[in-house]
Amino acid sequence: MSSYSELLRQKGFGRIILSQLLARFPFGMMTIAFVLHIEQMHDSYAVAGLALGAETIGAAISGPLLARWMGPFGARRVILTGAITGAIAMLIIAIFWLPTVLVIFLSLIVGLTSPPIQSAARTIYPSLVSKKQLNSVYAMDATAQEIIWVIGPVTAALLASSFGSAAVVALMAVLQIFGSILFSANREVAQLKIPAPNARVGGILRNRLVLSNAIIGLLMVGSFSGVEVGAVAILDKGTAGLVLAAFSAGSLLGGIFLGNRAKTDWALTKFLAVILLGYSLFWFAPENPWWIGICMFVSGLGVAPAFGLLAALVAKRLKQADAAEAYGWINTGQLMGYSAGAALSGIAIDIISSTAALWVSIIFGAATVVAAALTTKSLNQKPKD
Template sequence: MTSYRDLFRTPGVFRIVISQLIARFPAGMLALAALIHIEHQHASYTAAGLVLAALAIGQAVAGPLTSRIFERFGMFRVVGVTLTISALATVSLAIPNLSVPLYTVIAFIAGVSTPPIQPAARSLYPSMVPPAQRTALFSFDASVQEVIWIIGPVMVTFLSLNVHSALGILAAAALLAAGGVWFLASPQVVRARPEAPSGKLGAVLSSHALLMVLAIGFVISAATAMLEAATVATFGEGGIQAGLILAVLCCASLVAGFAVGQRELTRWSLVRRLGLVGIGLALASVSTDFWWVLASGVIAGAGIAPVIAAITHMTSNAVAAGDVAEAFGWSTTAQFVGIAGGSALAGVLIDLFGGQMALSMGAMLTFAGVALAALVGRGQPPARNARTGRPRRVWRVARLRA
């Protein structure tokens, strides 16, 4: 863990990582909290689904748009204004007895004003640590986020089901505000002067490297969403077995992320890590035995955080410095779309064929991502010579020029 100790000796790194982690806790809380609250208010999962769809659409739109304007208005102002609006809108979702259309509008506002704290933090990382430490930093960042998905749903379930349906939403708003204010108070954020973007909105999508990263981000998010939906459908919503499987999966992801965080990425790192997720999903699809699915979930989970760490590091290298924030905004959008699409497809497959079919489709989607990562070399780290350990070629990031 020497490199992690060295990492956190760098001024500001610990504060940025932990404050943005706290501010992003609503990512693992708000959807479930809103689902419980709206269903309690209107006794309808359809109504709750409409509200969640509006929230997801707003979050997907927000990613590239808010991070794009860092250079024009400054990181501090953009994060501060969106944080204020999003926190107020989130609190408003907890108001009882509103109509479904009004809840839907409020949810969209909360989503579209989601503060771009993750793109902001990840665009700051390259300027805070030397290149040799960036792989460890991005890996730590990706791994520690699993805490959101371990603690967040448990907190919401306890507060919303055992105390009051609105408390889960209010807890998410409180964590958003607390983490966001702490993040904004960091000197690195106050002094941040992002470089001007190199082109118009969306110009970063001409990068072959970024497009591959977005595709892999979509795949890993969709596959994870399908695994979660199939697990709940197979072992019972709210059941201890489903919760245990998902908790163990997240713990495996957390441990694996820390374990590989100090390793340098190579040409085949992404293939191996994503392949592990595919193998876990494929194994889980052949049996509904609890212990079999639990073990398969450990295998799949061991690849999730390492994949996210790899694509995060690759995103930071895929575009010019002034475009990094927007690139991370698109990355966030791709992952939100993957979660929404994976959940929707899993729901259809579960209703028609059962949870095992959803797992099979998740495995097939993941192996398609493995094939993409294996065939596309642009933007990936160089392969290593097995005997000398030296790069076989220089890592180049290919970008199309207008």
């Protein structure tokens, strides 16, 4: 805890981390908001899952490109252009009844224009603190992100119950614009100069650290979509929001108490095993909201520490010219995993049952642990250029 308090005393660090949290808050609402709104529009969880998957595919495609474009075009311009364009697409989804093809297309646009807030913030952090503080920085960053996932789902569920799902999607659009403006107003963002990378787009994936990081992120985040889409299908709106908040609350506590204690090469595998343990416990009572909440809390304990450790490895071992694009590709891997998991979960619910989505989480979670164990050497040794 003392290491975290020292970070907050560093000039500019608290301002950057708080403003980027607000800018990214709509993402904490998006799963429930999109699933509820689009399912009501078309009476199909499969369509809702495909639309959510399209959004994540769009963000996966644009992540490394927008992160790379922050160099030549400037972070502020790229962030604000994307935020405004995506917000317009969200408002159209909220206001109008749309045929399946169009709602999936607009969801894709939301993803393609997703502002690279996280890549910008994580590229800035090393300039604000000393190198020995980087583990704590990224552990705190990953922990702080969980505030989004604790408050976001609950907010989305409660607002949808009171005002309708369209109001939640519209609120996401407004918050995206306001938060992006606030984040871009930081002088560190306005003055961010990212040197041109030496390699072509995608060349950074030849780095074993980055590729391993992206694969593990893909599998880990893919596991999240099963429990999130499954919770919405199994439980009522308000309860689903609270259960998802329990997942993030566990991650929040895990980040605070475990995040800066990663001391061995096998720390990542251990954190991921905790996530899998929570998933595996679902089957004792897969329709009991209290039990689901407890299981998700247990799983959450490993999430923020794992994310923080993965991000810190990139900050320590890559130059700034490569770090922004690397974070973009890592985010792409995570979003591809979420897209696949969301689509598979929606199909599993429609074809089998609402609890079938939980199997998606277990399968992805087991694959994540195996991948981390197999890539431990790549993650903990400096890759050759």
